[in-house]
Amino acid sequence: MDRKSEGEAGMKTIIEATELNRWYGIVMGLNNVSFKIESGLTGLVGPNGAGKSTLIQIITGQLKPSSGKLTVFGESPWNNPALTRRVGYCPEGEAVPQDLRPLDWLKGLGLISGISPSEVVPRAEAMLDKVGLRREHWPKRMGEYSKGMKQRIKLAQGLLHQPELIVLDEPMNGLDPMGRQEVANMLKQLVHDGVSIIISSHILAELESLCSSILVLNWGRVLASGNQKEIRGDIKNWSEELSIRCNAPEVLARHLFDAGMLQGFDLDPEESILHIRVKNAELFYASWLGLLLGSGVIVYSIQSESRSLRNIFDKVTT
Amino acid sequence: MFTWKSQLTLKKLPISLLSILGLPVLMILTTQSPESWALSHRPKMGSASGYMNGISKRLKPAGLSLEPELRAQIIAIAFEEYQATEKSWQTPDGREMDPAIMEASIQATHARIRDRVKPLLDEKVFAEFVEFQKPKFNQQPITLENGLWTRTSPFYRLLVDLYLFLVLPMSCVRTCGAVIRDELENDTLGFLTTRPIRRATQLVVKFLAHTTWLQIWMLLQVGLLFLVGYIRHIPDLQQLIPVFLGVQVLAVCSWCALGLFLGMVSKKYMPLALLYGGLIEMGIGSIPTNINTLSMMRQMKALLGHNVELENFFNWPDISTGVPVLVLILAVPLFVTLAAFLFTFREYHHANEVQR
Numbered sequence: 001m002d003r004k005s006e007g008e009a010g011m012k013t014i015i016e017a018t019e020l021n022r023w024y025g026i027v028m029g030l031n032n033v034s035f036k037i038e039s040g041l042t043g044l045v046g047p048n049g050a051g052k053s054t055l056i057q058i059i060t061g062q063l064k065p066s067s068g069k070l071t072v073f074g075e076s077p078w079n080n081p082a083l084t085r086r087v088g089y090c091p092e093g094e095a096v097p098q099d100l101r102p103l104d105w106l107k108g109l110g111l112i113s114g115i116s117p118s119e120v121v122p123r124a125e126a127m128l129d130k131v132g133l134r135r136e137h138w139p140k141r142m143g144e145y146s147k148g149m150k151q152r153i154k155l156a157q158g159l160l161h162q163p164e165l166i167v168l169d170e171p172m173n174g175l176d177p178m179g180r181q182e183v184a185n186m187l188k189q190l191v192h193d194g195v196s197i198i199i200s201s202h203i204l205a206e207l208e209s210l211c212s213s214i215l216v217l218n219w220g221r222v223l224a225s226g227n228q229k230e231i232r233g234d235i236k237n238w239s240e241e242l243s244i245r246c247n248a249p250e251v252l253a254r255h256l257f258d259a260g261m262l263q264g265f266d267l268d269p270e271e272s273i274l275h276i277r278v279k280n281a282e283l284f285y286a287s288w289l290g291l292l293l294g295s296g297v298i299v300y301s302i303q304s305e306s307r308s309l310r311n312i313f314d315k316v317t318t
Numbered sequence: 319m320f321t322w323k324s325q326l327t328l329k330k331l332p333i334s335l336l337s338i339l340g341l342p343v344l345m346i347l348t349t350q351s352p353e354s355w356a357l358s359h360r361p362k363m364g365s366a367s368g369y370m371n372g373i374s375k376r377l378k379p380a381g382l383s384l385e386p387e388l389r390a391q392i393i394a395i396a397f398e399e400y401q402a403t404e405k406s407w408q409t410p411d412g413r414e415m416d417p418a419i420m421e422a423s424i425q426a427t428h429a430r431i432r433d434r435v436k437p438l439l440d441e442k443v444f445a446e447f448v449e450f451q452k453p454k455f456n457q458q459p460i461t462l463e464n465g466l467w468t469r470t471s472p473f474y475r476l477l478v479d480l481y482l483f484l485v486l487p488m489s490c491v492r493t494c495g496a497v498i499r500d501e502l503e504n505d506t507l508g509f510l511t512t513r514p515i516r517r518a519t520q521l522v523v524k525f526l527a528h529t530t531w532l533q534i535w536m537l538l539q540v541g542l543l544f545l546v547g548y549i550r551h552i553p554d555l556q557q558l559i560p561v562f563l564g565v566q567v568l569a570v571c572s573w574c575a576l577g578l579f580l581g582m583v584s585k586k587y588m589p590l591a592l593l594y595g596g597l598i599e600m601g602i603g604s605i606p607t608n609i610n611t612l613s614m615m616r617q618m619k620a621l622l623g624h625n626v627e628l629e630n631f632f633n634w635p636d637i638s639t640g641v642p643v644l645v646l647i648l649a650v651p652l653f654v655t656l657a658a659f660l661f662t663f664r665e666y667h668h669a670n671e672v673q674r
Binding site for chain 2: 061079096098099112
């Protein structure tokens with residue numbers, strides 16, 4: 001069965017962690033973490049220090065677990081070249097060899113990865129084209145590259161040996177909106193081709209639109225996992241949060257408060273925005289049109305914060 | 319491959335030139351040509367007044383003495399003859415005269431002094447004078463090669479003591495110690511360790527690339543040093559070059575392997591190398607038992623001792639280590655294996671590297 005048909009056939013577990021712990025001296029990186037990641041595109045979400053990079057480095061065989069077990073495609077990743085052949089990695093940060101040209105670097109990495117000398121140059125060139133690094137930049141040394149260009153070349157080296165799983169640590173950093181869209185499209189295409197992707201990012205809106213499932217990490221623990229619907233379903237009794245831009249936010253706040261709908265509110269007089277937390281979302285949405293009309297204020301826009309991934313992330317990490 | 323490519327940049331050219339030209343420039347400044355050495359270090363007969371003082375000392379125990387006028391006459395004779403002889407030693411090209419000719423002229427000088435002094439002295443005093451003169455007939459002039467610091471001293475000292483035993487080991491340890499440490503510091507190690515190749519294999523390949531690079535670089539460096547030697551007319555250079563190059567090739571391999579191992583042990587591999595140098599090379603290496611075989615420098619001295627010029631110059635103690643080549647060769651797989659073992663089983667990551 002080829003990758004594509006495997007992808008179409010359904011999800012399968014590619015990574016499994018059981019009571020995984022990782023310590024740095026007395027500092028805890030991962031704390032008794034157990035989870036499964038299935039094929040497809042999975043987002044790793046969490047603030048700095050949450051344990052995302054530690055987890056990524058264990059998955060890619062750069063770190064060993066202090067205790068517990070993590071397997072990728074059923075194998076331990078540490079010092080396992082057979083497994084590494086199936087995994088691609090794009091690290092966080094801007095670090096690339098400053099004095100090398102991208103094609104030289106990719107050629108070297110390609111040869112190390114077992115690509116034949118005759119195949120390595122066309123493959124490297126194809127990858128540079130694929131990540132959108134324009135040919136006029138190829139003769140430059142990578143030290144002269146912008147942040148966005150470095151991201152693209154890092155992506156290219158991760159894709160070079162055509163892995164089955166690609167682990168991307170903050171790959172969108174430094175890319176302009178068009179570049180982000182290009183990379184997002186490329187990732188979607190890879191997933192369509194049967195490649196699994198794990199992506200960590202602080203740009204949550206992008207993960208929301210990209211990822212089939214999410215793993216939320218904080219303080220070295222997995223706080224929630226699954227698809228976005230499941231995560232929302234897991235967390236009961238969330239209050240609904242809305243931002244309403246109108247001509248008289250104070251009047252509207254008083255009106256809603258008198259109606260017994262509000263758990264709390266914040267005013268932003270400069271922007272004429274009222275941020276509200278409603279007690280009972282179901283009841284509120286049943287009567288909200290009447291309530292707004294009854295207040296007599298002119299409403300310009302209403303935005304639900306609770307429906308975004310950002311809100312889910314904030315909820316589970318605070 | 320990465321090593322070679324990243325070394326060949328215009329940005330690094332000034333530093334590279336400075337590092338490779340520094341020592342040859344120092345050598346050419348401190349090693350004089352035979353001509354300039356001869357001008358500043360002419361062979362001398364000695365001092366005429368010192369000659370007179372010697373005669374007075376000889377006469378005193380016998381209860382004899384010389385009148386001041388007579389003393390002045392003898393000093394004048396000695397001075398004239400010494401000067402004439404020293405002048406005869408000056409060759410047109412500034413080169414040193416044949417020692418045998420110089421010895422003959424010394425004997426002739428003293429004979430002339432004796433003949434000129436004889437009519438001035440009474441028999442008893444002249445007999446003492448002849449006794450005083452006897453050892454003078456075997457006097458050696460102060461020549462280019464019989465002083466403590468000879469013309470070739472700076473060349474040999476810089477070539478062996480500074481270059482072979484300091485610059486070369488430090489360059490090797492610095493370069494190969496940084497094989498993984500620089501990748502860690504720059505946070506680029508992840509690109510390599512996530513490739514489908516064993517860590518040990520990666521390390522060995524990187525070691526070979528760095529060592530080959532250093533062999534070429536050091537060959538260039540020592541070539542310049544020997545060029546200075548040729549310009550400065552260092553004797554028997556053609557005999558020294560093959561021995562020295564052989565030792566250098568072995569030394570680069572051994573020091574690189576040591577550097578690789580120390581780099582895997584600690585981020586502070588340079589201080590560690592200095593500690594190793596003090597403890598093993600200077601300390602254990604100078605203990606007169608078989609344990610000194612552990613010193614790689616001692617093995618190198620044993621090999622260099624095959625060159626007569628170096629052996630005579632440094633006067634190294636008799637080093638009979640048996641198989642110095644074997645020891646230097648065996649050091650390479652030993653240190654590389656230890657380094658590969660550490661790299662395979664120990665974690666190396668950027669966060670630790672920049673924190674400590």
